[in-house]
Amino acid sequence: MAANWQRGLMRLMRITNYPTEVVRVEDFTPWYRRIVFRGPELTASVEAFPALWLRLWVPNPAKGQDGLAQRGYTVVAMNSVDETFSLDFVLHDVAGPAGDWAKAVSVGERVEVALTPAKIDIPHDTKSLVLAGDSTALPAINSWLESVPSEVRTMVFLEEDHTDRDKLPRVERENGSWEWVTREGDRGAALARAMSVAATHQPGLYAWAAGEKTLVKHVRLVFREQLGLDRAHHFTQFYWIEGKATG
Numbered sequence: 001m002a003a004n005w006q007r008g009l010m011r012l013m014r015i016t017n018y019p020t021e022v023v024r025v026e027d028f029t030p031w032y033r034r035i036v037f038r039g040p041e042l043t044a045s046v047e048a049f050p051a052l053w054l055r056l057w058v059p060n061p062a063k064g065q066d067g068l069a070q071r072g073y074t075v076v077a078m079n080s081v082d083e084t085f086s087l088d089f090v091l092h093d094v095a096g097p098a099g100d101w102a103k104a105v106s107v108g109e110r111v112e113v114a115l116t117p118a119k120i121d122i123p124h125d126t127k128s129l130v131l132a133g134d135s136t137a138l139p140a141i142n143s144w145l146e147s148v149p150s151e152v153r154t155m156v157f158l159e160e161d162h163t164d165r166d167k168l169p170r171v172e173r174e175n176g177s178w179e180w181v182t183r184e185g186d187r188g189a190a191l192a193r194a195m196s197v198a199a200t201h202q203p204g205l206y207a208w209a210a211g212e213k214t215l216v217k218h219v220r221l222v223f224r225e226q227l228g229l230d231r232a233h234h235f236t237q238f239y240w241i242e243g244k245a246t247g
């Protein structure tokens with residue numbers, strides 16, 4: 001009962017849970033997995049936009065046999081024609097209900113998802129877009145790269161230590177740069193240094209970042225203090241916290 005208070009609250013708020021079925025699993029690396037879902041009701045009623053994410057309900061054995069946990073994942077490749085969408089999972093070493101579920105998933109499994117869409121509107125006169133984060137933000141970064149007009153210059157800064165990071169899915173743009181950053185010390189410290197060197201304040205600049213909490217703190221400081229961006233020109237979000245389960 002207590003395990004599922006979030007479901008009760010969402011029911012009260014009339015937030016729909018959509019049924020989905022796993023139809024395919026694709027591994028880019030041993031630690032980054034795409035799961036393709038069929039979800040006709042979802043794809044018929046939701047329009048995708050950059051960084052759209054959903055709440056995935058997965059079993060949470062720690063909360064008993066029927067326990068469920070809710071975790072955020074970014075919607076990838078939504079397709080209303082074949083009624084599918086995908087989620088890209090970082091299969092992290094530390095146990096967690098969503099990561100564990102994704103590691104053990106099989107085709108045909110059914111799970112529910114819920115959405116509370118909140119669109120981020122970037123100013124219409126944006127000329128350059130800085131996108132930063134860790135691999136949990138990669139699906140959202142790719143969705144930005146797919147969506148912004150071709151004349152917008154994009155600069156991606158991604159902190160990721162795995163040596164096979166080049167195998168991750170990456171949307172290419174003519175008018176864009178991509179910098180992998182290897183962690184040194186605090187999460188996000190090296191990322192912030194790389195951004196400070198490569199990105200400069202300029203008219204029409206917008207910046208977006210997500211990932212681990214400490215990483216986001218470092219990056220946000222660069223957005224505000226070095227790039228001089230006010231609230232209307234940047235957005236940051238913690239996606240996870242090192243050493244702490246979500247919820």
Ligand SMILES: Cc1cc2nc3c(=O)[nH]c(=O)nc-3n(C[C@H](O)[C@H](O)[C@H](O)COP(=O)(O)OP(=O)(O)OC[C@H]3O[C@@H](n4cnc5c(N)ncnc54)[C@H](O)[C@@H]3O)c2cc1C
Pocket residue numbers: 053069071072073074075087088089090091092093094095096097098099100135136137139140238239240241242243244245246
């Ligand atoms: C809006 C939003 C969008 C997101 N989109 C994505 C996405 O597209 N892909 C994706 O992979 N994640 C995404 N995340 C992050 C994901 O929800 C978290 O990583 C979540 O903690 C995973 O849940 P879990 O049940 O596996 O682990 P939890 O039970 O939350 O945590 C258990 C332990 O695992 C650790 N942990 C959690 N995530 C990681 C990680 N990535 N690396 C190392 N250790 C970790 C925690 O610190 C904790 O110690 C998103 C989060 C939000 C809020």
